Amino acid sequence: MSSFTSLIGGYDISKLLGDSLRAGVNVQSAAFALGAVGLNLHYGFTGLLNVGMVAFMAAGSYGMAIIFTQGLFGGSILLGILGGLVFATIIALLVGIPALRLRSDYLAITTIAIGEVMRISFRSRRLLDITGGPFGLPSIEDRSADISLADRIGRDWNPFFSVDDPTKTFGFWRLDFDAKTLWLMIIGWTLVVLCSLLVWKLIQSPWGRVIKAIREDEDAARALGKNVFGYKLQSLIIGGCIGALAGIVRTLDSGFVESNQFKPQTTFFIWTVLILGGAASKWGPMLGAFVFWFVLVFVEEALRQVIINADDMVWMGLEANDVGRMRLIMMGIMLAALMIWRPQGILGKKEEALLDAR
Amino acid sequence: MPANSSESHASDARPTARNAAQMAVRTAQPEPGSVKPDAILTIDNVSRSFGGLKAVDVKRLEVQRGVITAFIGPNGAGKTTFFNLLTRFDDPDTGAWNFNGKPMQDQRSYAIAKAGMVRTFQLTKSLGKMSVMDNMMLGAKNQSGESLSRALLKGSWRKQERRVEAQATDLLGRFNLAHMRDEYAATLSGGQRKLLEMARALMSEPELILLDEPMAGVNPALVQSLLGHVQALRDDGVSVLFIEHDMDVIMGISDWIVVLAEGSVIAEGTPEQVSQNDVVVDAYLGTSFAGATGDGARSSEGDEGNQQ
Ligand SMILES: Nc1ncnc2c1ncn2[C@@H]1O[C@H](COP(=O)(O)OP(=O)(O)OP(=O)(O)O)[C@@H](O)[C@H]1O
Ligand SMILES: [Mg+2]
Numbered sequence: 001m002s003s004f005t006s007l008i009g010g011y012d013i014s015k016l017l018g019d020s021l022r023a024g025v026n027v028q029s030a031a032f033a034l035g036a037v038g039l040n041l042h043y044g045f046t047g048l049l050n051v052g053m054v055a056f057m058a059a060g061s062y063g064m065a066i067i068f069t070q071g072l073f074g075g076s077i078l079l080g081i082l083g084g085l086v087f088a089t090i091i092a093l094l095v096g097i098p099a100l101r102l103r104s105d106y107l108a109i110t111t112i113a114i115g116e117v118m119r120i121s122f123r124s125r126r127l128l129d130i131t132g133g134p135f136g137l138p139s140i141e142d143r144s145a146d147i148s149l150a151d152r153i154g155r156d157w158n159p160f161f162s163v164d165d166p167t168k169t170f171g172f173w174r175l176d177f178d179a180k181t182l183w184l185m186i187i188g189w190t191l192v193v194l195c196s197l198l199v200w201k202l203i204q205s206p207w208g209r210v211i212k213a214i215r216e217d218e219d220a221a222r223a224l225g226k227n228v229f230g231y232k233l234q235s236l237i238i239g240g241c242i243g244a245l246a247g248i249v250r251t252l253d254s255g256f257v258e259s260n261q262f263k264p265q266t267t268f269f270i271w272t273v274l275i276l277g278g279a280a281s282k283w284g285p286m287l288g289a290f291v292f293w294f295v296l297v298f299v300e301e302a303l304r305q306v307i308i309n310a311d312d313m314v315w316m317g318l319e320a321n322d323v324g325r326m327r328l329i330m331m332g333i334m335l336a337a338l339m340i341w342r343p344q345g346i347l348g349k350k351e352e353a354l355l356d357a358r
Numbered sequence: 359m360p361a362n363s364s365e366s367h368a369s370d371a372r373p374t375a376r377n378a379a380q381m382a383v384r385t386a387q388p389e390p391g392s393v394k395p396d397a398i399l400t401i402d403n404v405s406r407s408f409g410g411l412k413a414v415d416v417k418r419l420e421v422q423r424g425v426i427t428a429f430i431g432p433n434g435a436g437k438t439t440f441f442n443l444l445t446r447f448d449d450p451d452t453g454a455w456n457f458n459g460k461p462m463q464d465q466r467s468y469a470i471a472k473a474g475m476v477r478t479f480q481l482t483k484s485l486g487k488m489s490v491m492d493n494m495m496l497g498a499k500n501q502s503g504e505s506l507s508r509a510l511l512k513g514s515w516r517k518q519e520r521r522v523e524a525q526a527t528d529l530l531g532r533f534n535l536a537h538m539r540d541e542y543a544a545t546l547s548g549g550q551r552k553l554l555e556m557a558r559a560l561m562s563e564p565e566l567i568l569l570d571e572p573m574a575g576v577n578p579a580l581v582q583s584l585l586g587h588v589q590a591l592r593d594d595g596v597s598v599l600f601i602e603h604d605m606d607v608i609m610g611i612s613d614w615i616v617v618l619a620e621g622s623v624i625a626e627g628t629p630e631q632v633s634q635n636d637v638v639v640d641a642y643l644g645t646s647f648a649g650a651t652g653d654g655a656r657s658s659e660g661d662e663g664n665q666q
Contacts, residue, residue: 201510206495206503206519209488213496216485219447223479224497224562225471226504234506352487355544 010309016301018174024294027181030188031057031250032292035270036277036285037195038242044279045203046235047215049104052095052111053243053270056088058118058262060244061251063087065140066130068149075147077157081248088244091118092237100232115264123259136258140251150255154180181253188249192286195242200282202238211235246270272335278348287346295334300327379424383614388627388635391418398423398566398597399444399475404453405621406436406443413439414450415621421566426588426598428608431618432642437601438480440618441568445470445477457566472499474565478572480601482551486544490535493543493554494526495519497561526561532587533557534580549575553584560591567591569600573607585611605643609633617642 007013023029035053042048063084064077073079091114099110122131131137140149147156155161160179162168169176177185202208210231213221218228251257269292277288304323307315318326338345344353382395397420406414414436421427431437442448444455446467454463457475465473485493501522502508503515530536533553538546546554556572572588573581581604588598589611602608608615608629615632617625619641625632632638 198510202506205509205512206501206515207506207509209492209496210504212488212492213485216487217483219467219479220483220485221496222447222467223445223471223477223483224558225468225476225499226496227466227468351542355486355542 011305014174016298016305019301020294020298022175023297024290025175025185025189026293027184027188027249027253029289029293030185030192031246031253032270032273033192033286033289034188034195034246034249035243035266036273036288037192037199038239038246039270039274040279040281040285041199041202041235041239041242044274044281044284045199045208045215046211046232046239047104048100048232048236048239049108050111050236050239051108051271052113052115052264052267053246054262054264054266055091055095055111055115055118056240056243057247057250057266058115058122059088059091059240060084060247061257061261062118062122062131063244064248065137065149065251065257068140069137070130075152077149077152077252080149081245084244084248085241088240089237092240093233096233096236100229100236112264112267115262115267119259119262122262131259132257134259136256136260138256138258140255140257148255149252150180153252154183154255158183184249184253187252191245191249192289195245196282196286199238199242207231272331275335275345276338278345280352281345281347281349284345284347291346292331296327296331299330300324303327303330379422380613383422383425384628386422386614386626388625388631390623390626392420392626394420394422396423397421399455399457399599401444401455402453404440404443404455405451406439406448407451412621414443416440416453416618416623419616419623421597421599422614423597424592424595425613426592426600426611428612428615429599429601429618430603430608430615430642435618436621437618438570439621441477441570441601445475445568447477471562471564475568476559476562476564476566477568478555478559478570480570480574482548482555484543484546484551484554486542488543489540490530490543490546490554491523491526491539493558494530494561495522497558498522498525499562522561529557529560532583534583549577549580552576553580556584564596566597566599569598571601571603573602573604581607 035057038056039050039053042050060081061084063086064080067073067080067083068075068077072083095107095110095114099107121127123134124131125133127133141147158179160170160183162179167178169178170182171177203211210221210226213224213226214228214231221231222228247262250261254261273288273292274285275288276292277284277286300323303318303326304320307313307318307320307323313320344350379396386392386394399421401416401419401421403418404414404416405412429437429440439448443450443453444462446462446465450463454461456462457470457473460473462470462473462475471477485496488496501515502518508514527536527539530539533556535550535553535557538550543551543554552572552575556569559567559569573584576584585607588600592598592613612629615627615629616623617632617635617638624641625635625638627635633643
C-alpha cells in the first residue's frame with residue numbers, strides 16, 4: 001500500500017505519527033508488555049522488588065536458543081520454549097530460595113546481580129560452544145537438522161508466508177508489515193492478552209487474595225497461617241516465566257541472541273512500562289508498552305525533524321546524532337513528571353495511590 | 359505437656375467444659391509458674407535479650423484451656439515481645455513451649471497460626487489496599503482456592519468462598535463494621551482497625567487467641583460489646599490470652615491474671631488474688647486501684663500503668 005505524505009512547513013506529520021504507531025504495536029513492544037505483565041505479578045500484586053526482569057528474559061532467550069542450536073530435541077521450537085521456561089524457573093528458585101526469606105530489599109539486590117552474572121557469564125569465551133560467548137548466537141540454527149529458528153517460525157510455521165511472494169506485506173499506510181513481523185506481532189500480543197488474563201484470574205482467586213495480603217503486610221498474612229515464603233516463590237516463578245516469554249518473543253523476532261540484548265537498562269524500561277500503564281491493573285502493562293514505544297519514537301522523530309528544519313541543522317545545541325541519547329533523557333523526565341502528577345499510572349486506581357499517604 | 363494436662367480433653371466435653379474450666383483454674387496455686395489443671399499452652403525457660411536488656415525471661419508458665427487469661431504489666435515489661443516469641447515472629451534465645459502437647463518453638467509463625475494459636479498485633483496490621491471484606495476472608499483457614507493448583511478452577515472453591523463470606527459478614531456485624539465491608543481497610547479509623555484485626559483473627563477459628571491490647575482506642579460502649587464477644591468466645595471453648603492495661607476490663611472478664619515485670623512473671627492468680635498481691639500493687643497497679651477496690655490504703659505514687 002502506498003503511503004501518503006503530509007508535509008506541513010517541512011515537517012512530515014505522517015512519518016511522525018506512522019513511525020510512532022508502528023513502534024507502539026511492534027513485536028518489541030509486545031515483548032516489553034509481556035515483561036511488564038510478569039513484573040506486575042511480582043511488584044504490582046505481590047510487592048516483590050524484582051529489579052532483574054532481564055535475567056528471566058535472558059533465561060528464556062538463551063534457554064530456547066541453546067536447545068535449538070544444540071539440536072537437543074530435534075530442533076523443536078516448542079520444546080526450546082519449554083526449555084527456556086524451565087531455565088527461568090531454575091533462576092527463580094536460585095534467587096528466591098535465599099532472598100525471599102529476607103527483607104524485600106535483598107531480593108532487589110539479588111535480582112539485579114543475577115541478571116549481570118548471567119549476562120557476563122554468557123559472554124564468557126569458556127561458553128563459546130554453548131552461548132557463542134561474546135559473539136552470541138548470530139543465527140540460531142539447529143546443527144543436526146540444518147534449520148534456522150528464523151526460518152522455522154517465519155516460513156514453515158507462518159500462515160501469512162507464501163513462497164510465491166516472500167516479500168509480500170500486510171497492512172496499510174505506514175503500518176504495513178512483512179509476513180514474519182505480522183505473524184510474530186500476533187503471537188506476541190496474543191501472549192500478552194493471555195498472560196494478562198491468567199494473572200488477573202489468579203489475582204481474583206483466594207490465592208490472589210493471599211498474594212495481595214503479602215504485598216500489604218507479610219506479617220499479617222503469616223499471623224493468619226499463610227506460608228508467605230511459598231506464595232512469594234510461586235509468584236516469582238510465574239512472573240519469571242512470563243518474563244522468559246518476553247525474551248523468547250524478542251528472540252523469535254530477531255532470530256539471534258547476544259548478551260548485549262540483556263543489559264540492566266532493559267529491566268528499567270520494563271519498570272517504566274509498568275508504572276506508566278499502572279501497576280496492579282489488568283491492562284496497564286499492555287497499554288504501558290504501547291504508550292512507552294509510541295512516545296519514545298515520537299519524541300525522537302519530532303526532535304529529529306525540528307533539528308533538520310533548524311538553521312544549520314542545530315537546535316538548542318543539539319545535532320541530529322544527539323537524538324538517540326536525548327530520547328532517554330526525555331523518557332526520564334516524563335517518568336518523573338508521571339510520578340508527581342499521576343503516580344498510579346494511566347490505568348492504576350487513584351484511590352489506591354492516595355491511600356499510601358495515610 | 360505436663361502430666362496433669364495430658365488427660366484427654368475430648369470435644370464432647372466442651373459444652374459443659376465452660377464452667378468446669380473456669381472453676382478448675384481457680385484451684386491453681388496463685389504463684390508464678392503454677393500448674394494448671396488443663397493447660398493448652400505450657401512454656402519453659404523462654405528468654406530474649408536485646409543487647410544488654412533482658413526483655414523476656416519466663417521460667418515457667420501454663421495457660422489454662424477454655425478460660426480468659428489476662429497478661430498485664432508495666433510499659434516495656436516484655437508482654438509484646440513474649441507474644442512475638444510464642445508465635446515465632448521473633449527468635450527466642452532459649453526456651454521451649456508446647457501447644458496442645460506439640461512443641462512449637464521450632465515451628466514457623468505461619469505453622470503456629472495454622473495449628474490454632476493465632477495472634478493479633480499491638481500496632482495493627484490492616485491490609486490497607488484490600489477491602490475490609492477481603493481482609494476478613496483472608497483469615498479463614500483451609501481454603502482450597504488458596505492453593506495455586508486450584509486457583510483457576512473457580513468451581514472448586516466458589517461454594518467455600520460463599521461460606522467464608524457469610525461467616526465474615528456475620529463477624530463484621532458483631533464488630534460494628536458491617537457498613538464498612540466494601541471500603542479499603544486503609545480508610546478505617548484506628549479503633550476500627552483494632553476491631554478488624556480481632557475479627558480477622560477470629561475468622562481462622564483459633565483454639566487459642568493471643569490479643570495484644572485489643573481494646574486500646576476502642577470507644578467504651580463498644581468495649582462493652584467486645585467484652586461480651588470475648589466471653590462468648592470462651593463459652594464456645596476458645597482459650598483467650600490477652601494483654602490489656604485497662605483494669606476495669608481486666609477485672610471484668612479475666613478468669614486468671616499473669617503479671618509480668620521486667621521480663622519475668624512476678625505473680626499469677628485470680629483477679630481477686632492479684633489485686634491484693636502487694637508485689638503487683640507496687641510494681642504495676644499502684645494504690646489508686648487498690649484503693650478503688652477498697653483493698654488497701656498503702657500510699658505510693660506510681661499508677662501510670664493504670665492509665666490507658
Ligand atoms: N526489637 C527490639 N529491639 C530492641 N529492644 C526491644 C525490641 N523490642 C522490644 N524491645 C525492648 O524490650 C522491652 C519490652 O518491650 P515490649 O514491647 O515487649 O513491652 P510491652 O510489655 O509490650 O510494653 P507496652 O505495654 O508498652 O506495650 C522494652 O524495653 C523494649 O524497649
Ligand atoms: Mg506491648
